[in-house]
Amino acid sequence: MNKDTFLKLIGAANASESGIEPKADAPLILLVGNPNVGKSALFNKLTGQYVTVSNYPGTTVEVSHGHCQELDRDIEIVDTPGMYSLLPITDEERVASDILYSPQVRAVVHVVDAKNIDRMLGLTLQLIETGRPVVLALNMIDEARTLGIAIDHATLSGRLGIPVIPTVSITGEGISKLIAQLKTPPPLSMIRTECGSIIEQGIIAIASLMSPASPISPRTRATLLLQSDLREQERLVKEVGEQTASTILDIVASTKAKLNHSPHYYVTLSLRTHTGQILEGCVSLPNRAPARVRNFLNRICTQPLTGYPLVFIVLYFGLYKFVGQFGAGTCVNFLEDSVFRTHFIPWVIRLVDATHLWAPIRDLMVGEYGILTLGVRYAIAIIFPIVGAFFLFFATLEDSGYLPRLALLVDRGFKRIGLNGRAVIPMVLGFGCDTMATLVTRTLETTRERLICTILLALAIPCSAQLGVIIGLLSGQGAALAIWAFVVTGVMLLTGWLAAKLLPGEQPMFYMELPPLRLPTIGNVLIKTYSRMVWYFREILPMFIIASVLIWIGQITGLFQLLIKNLIPVIRALGLPDESAVAFLFGFFRRDYGAAGLYDLQKTGVMTAHQLTVAAITLTLFLPCIAQFLVMQKERGTKVTLWISFGVLVTAFSVGYLSHIVLTWMHF
Amino acid sequence: MKCSFCQREFNDEQVKDACQGCPSGGGCHMVKCPYCGYESPREPGLIKKIRSFLKANDREKKS
Numbered sequence: 001m002n003k004d005t006f007l008k009l010i011g012a013a014n015a016s017e018s019g020i021e022p023k024a025d026a027p028l029i030l031l032v033g034n035p036n037v038g039k040s041a042l043f044n045k046l047t048g049q050y051v052t053v054s055n056y057p058g059t060t061v062e063v064s065h066g067h068c069q070e071l072d073r074d075i076e077i078v079d080t081p082g083m084y085s086l087l088p089i090t091d092e093e094r095v096a097s098d099i100l101y102s103p104q105v106r107a108v109v110h111v112v113d114a115k116n117i118d119r120m121l122g123l124t125l126q127l128i129e130t131g132r133p134v135v136l137a138l139n140m141i142d143e144a145r146t147l148g149i150a151i152d153h154a155t156l157s158g159r160l161g162i163p164v165i166p167t168v169s170i171t172g173e174g175i176s177k178l179i180a181q182l183k184t185p186p187p188l189s190m191i192r193t194e195c196g197s198i199i200e201q202g203i204i205a206i207a208s209l210m211s212p213a214s215p216i217s218p219r220t221r222a223t224l225l226l227q228s229d230l231r232e233q234e235r236l237v238k239e240v241g242e243q244t245a246s247t248i249l250d251i252v253a254s255t256k257a258k259l260n261h262s263p264h265y266y267v268t269l270s271l272r273t274h275t276g277q278i279l280e281g282c283v284s285l286p287n288r289a290p291a292r293v294r295n296f297l298n299r300i301c302t303q304p305l306t307g308y309p310l311v312f313i314v315l316y317f318g319l320y321k322f323v324g325q326f327g328a329g330t331c332v333n334f335l336e337d338s339v340f341r342t343h344f345i346p347w348v349i350r351l352v353d354a355t356h357l358w359a360p361i362r363d364l365m366v367g368e369y370g371i372l373t374l375g376v377r378y379a380i381a382i383i384f385p386i387v388g389a390f391f392l393f394f395a396t397l398e399d400s401g402y403l404p405r406l407a408l409l410v411d412r413g414f415k416r417i418g419l420n421g422r423a424v425i426p427m428v429l430g431f432g433c434d435t436m437a438t439l440v441t442r443t444l445e446t447t448r449e450r451l452i453c454t455i456l457l458a459l460a461i462p463c464s465a466q467l468g469v470i471i472g473l474l475s476g477q478g479a480a481l482a483i484w485a486f487v488v489t490g491v492m493l494l495t496g497w498l499a500a501k502l503l504p505g506e507q508p509m510f511y512m513e514l515p516p517l518r519l520p521t522i523g524n525v526l527i528k529t530y531s532r533m534v535w536y537f538r539e540i541l542p543m544f545i546i547a548s549v550l551i552w553i554g555q556i557t558g559l560f561q562l563l564i565k566n567l568i569p570v571i572r573a574l575g576l577p578d579e580s581a582v583a584f585l586f587g588f589f590r591r592d593y594g595a596a597g598l599y600d601l602q603k604t605g606v607m608t609a610h611q612l613t614v615a616a617i618t619l620t621l622f623l624p625c626i627a628q629f630l631v632m633q634k635e636r637g638t639k640v641t642l643w644i645s646f647g648v649l650v651t652a653f654s655v656g657y658l659s660h661i662v663l664t665w666m667h668f
Numbered sequence: 669m670k671c672s673f674c675q676r677e678f679n680d681e682q683v684k685d686a687c688q689g690c691p692s693g694g695g696c697h698m699v700k701c702p703y704c705g706y707e708s709p710r711e712p713g714l715i716k717k718i719r720s721f722l723k724a725n726d727r728e729k730k731s
Contacts, residue, residue: 035677061681082677090682090702398672425673425706436696436707443705512704515675527715528672528708535697535709 026076028104029182032096032127033111034120035082038139040064041169042111043079046179061095070179075106086126086220087227087264094231100130101235103215107186108132109178114144114151114166118279119513122271124160125193125278131217133186134162137178141166148286156282161189192219195270199263202226202255206248211239225252226263261509268511294517301405301517304412311406318393319471320481327389328472332599335381348372364552375548378596379541386468387536388529394432394464395528399520403428404512411510417496418452418503419444420510426453430461432532433539434591435628437461438635448505454636455499458624459648460492465540465592469599470616479668480613483659487617491655540592543627547586547593560585570653574614575660577606583619590625610663618656623649669699673706 031046033039047066064079071077080099081092088094100108110127112120117138127134138144138151157164163181167174194200206225207218214221224232225248237245256263285291300306345366352366366373397403403424411421422444430437434457441450441457462470474481554560567581579601587594598615601607607615623645624632633641670677678686678701686702698707 084676084703090678091685092679092682401675403673425704429707436698439690439696440700440705440707512674527711530715531709531711534712538697 026074026104027072027106028099028102029071029075029077029106030099030108031077031079031111032083032100032108032123034084034113034123037111037113037120038169039082039111040079042109042137042139042167042175043077045169045172045175046077061092063095063099068179068182071182083123085123086130087224087229088231097231100127100132101216105132105215107135107182109135109137109182111137111139111167111169114138114141115147115149117151117283118275121275121278122268124162125191125271125274126220128160128162128189128191129193129217129223130220131188131215133188135178135181135186136160136162136164137174138164138166139169142168142171142173150284152282156278159191159278159282161191162186193270193274195223195263195266198255198258199223199226199266202251202263205251205255209240209244209248209251210236214239223263223267225249226255227267228252228264265509265511297517298405298514301402302408304409307405307409311409314397314402318397319390319467320475322393323386323389323468324471324475327386328468328599329475331385331389332382332472335385336377336603340377340381345373345377360552360556363555364549367552369548369551369555371545371548374551375544376541378593378600379537379544382469382596382599383465383540383592384533384537386472387464388533390431390464390468391529391532391536392525395525395532396520398528399518399524401515401517404514405517407510407512408514415507416500417456417493418500418505418507419449419496420508421512422508422510423449423453426457427461430457431464431467433536434458434461434463434624435631438628438631441635445508446505448503449508451503451636451640452496452499454632455644455647456492456496458628458632458644459495459621459651460488462488462595462620463592464536466595466620469592469595470620473595473599473602473612474616477609477612480609480616483613483663483668484616484620487655487659488620491621491651495651540590543590543625544593547590573660574618574653574656575664576611576615577601579604579606580611580615583615584622587619587622588626590627591619591622593625594619594622610660610668613663613668614656614660617659618652621648621652621655623652669711671701671704671706672708674701674704676701676703678702 031039031043043064043066046068048069061081063081065076067073067075068077078099080096083093083096085093086097086100088097099105108127108130110124112124124134124136136156138153141151144151151166153164153166163186165174165178165181167178169175195203203219203222203226206222210218210221212218221232221236225236233245233249236248240248259266300310349366352362352372357365363370365371368374406428407421407424409421410424414420414423425443426437426440429440437457438454441453444450444453470484471481474484551560554563563585564581567584568578571578571581571584580598583594583597583601585594586597598612598619602612623629629641629645632644636644669679682702683699686700686705690696696707697710699710700707
């Protein structure tokens with residue numbers, strides 16, 4: 001019994017366990033495309049049950065391969081892992097691109113979602129350039145028709161120089177045409193995407209030194225080398241030897257030196273432009289009201305003249321009205337006063353008192369700074385409604401697709417502070433948690449950017465709970481809130497500007513493909529909010545309890561009183577009441593814990609608007625929490641972390657002191 | 669899963685790759701997009717259970 005017969009008999013599931021590999025010299029037809037374009041459904045339609053699933057050697061990435069009854073039985077059809085571009089980022093993409101290098105590839109079927117053809121045709125162009133025979137399958141064409149999208153596939157085929165077949169993998173529409181097309185090797189297209197004279201010269205110089213025997217065209221390989229594809233560099237050394245590889249890498253370096261931006265930027269831009277030219281007149285989109293509204297909103301979000309006022313409106317309604325007034329006002333008041341102070345705390349005190357515990361243990365549980373009376377109360381009555389409101393607002397923004405547009409909008413402004421639009425990711429995440437955001441600074445391209453972003457996160461980006469509490473504290477007094485926002489933003493911009501001037505280094509480019517704007521769905525928004533709240537409580541509740549225990553230990557040993565005593569002169573210099581020293585001490589554990597302390601203090605009515613403003617400014621700029629300090633130390637090293645912490649502490653108190661002086665002078 | 673920022677899709681294995689070398693060692697309960705680095709909290713068990721219950725319900729209805 002030969003292998004094929006055996007596979008047919010045991011079926012797909014058993015085949016995957018059998019570890020049986022296809023014939024080493026079998027001609028291959030590859031199904032390539034983005035994730036979720038119906039590639040696997042198309043694969044199943046082509047192969048039926050004659051499927052083998054195995055891990056790609058050396059990886060955990062699964063690759064399915066099988067036979068199509070209507071094609072030559074030697075031909076293997078391979079369902080490659082999802083890929084967005086020939087320049088791989090993930091293991092899946094690396095595997096997909098490795099399979100493309102196989103010398104047995106007879107044809108490549110690029111499966112695209114017909115609804116989003118404009119975003120996917122770039123990969124078709126890249127695949128054509130590899131020198132492989134390509135067939136374009138316009139999958140999900142039925143959904144495109146329903147949306148009123150019409151694609152003239154005959155014209156598109158003529159322009160691309162490859163067969164273009166509309167398919168619906170679920171119903172089988174177009175599958176027979178696709179199979180008929182694959183019976184003989186599809187024609188080769190000579191279409192190329194020009195990437196500008198400098199890159200083109202580089203490509204020609206590199207390609208002339210590469211082996212023409214390679215299964216992938218030297219042009220594609222040269223383009224990948226120019227985009228710093230490490231995998232391609234490894235292949236190069238193996239193929240041409242170290243000396244020629246070194247000459248080629250010198251050409252790569254000299255080409256890059258002649259460009260203002262990275263080659264990847266020019267390649268992406270050229271592919272986008274070429275895609276637009278090819279699709280011009282081939283695709284007609286519905287001229288319906290939702291599409292027009294979406295285009296209009298897209299322009300409003302990204303153009304500075306309308307984009308910045310929109311940011312202000314979003315912040316006013318989202319942060320000030322919803323998080324500040326509703327979350328930190330109405331909800332906190334209800335939970336604090338009507339639930340905790342009226343019912344929970346008296347009940348828990350009675351309960352603990354009834355057990356006649358040893359006095360210090362009683363204090364630990366229900367004393368002034370007890371776990372239940374302070375730690376749990378801060379976490380549930382103050383922080384819970386605030387972060388709940390914030391995460392609901394944030395999830396709505398996320399689900400609408402607004403954040404990438406915000407990144408594009410602020411790109412130019414961020415460049416003045418040594419960053420670019422990419423830094424919106426850690427900055428925005430910093431509003432959720434600065435510690436996590438500090439870890440995310442790894443995604444920034446240069447050390448300089450990572451350092452500047454870490455400094456700004458430590459100094460001027462308040463986490464959601466702290467931000468909510470502060471907005472709640474100051475929301476009754478518009479002028480105080482405006483002064484706080486002005487000072488904190490000013491310090492952030494000034495620090496960023498100074499850091500950008502003082503730290504040497506290049507300014508990387510930022511570009512990203514904008515996902516479409518969407519109407520947020522309630523289910524998605526609620527799930528995201530719930531997920532974030534569960535995560536946040538896992539983070540903060542233990543920290544708040546630990547803080548209560550540490551304060552309790554500090555009280556027993558007298559250390560707490562000593563620290564308060566030493567902090568009081570600084571607090572007085574800021575014009576604040578002595579009682580606020582406790583809130584600042586809390587801030588050393590977590591900034592949101594300190595903000596909750598300030599909120600507590602404000603309720604007793606001991607602070608004026610002037611004092612609240614100064615305290616809010618100082619606490620926002622205050623030292624990061626212990627967790628953020630540790631992450632900074634891990635990411636940026638001990639020396640840099642100590643310098644940042646020292647700088648942040650000095651800045652926080654200096655700006656607080658200056659604010660106090662200026663506000664006194666202004667009789668505020 | 670789909671990234672909330674760039675809308676690209678990825679799976680659990682790709683998340684592991686994206687988090688390689690992170691000092692939190694997965695203790696952060698976050699999911700990091702391998703394409704843009706954006707982080708979202710991992711879906712809690714309760715939501716996963718509700719999803720699988722709804723899926724099972726759908727399958728029953730179809731059959």
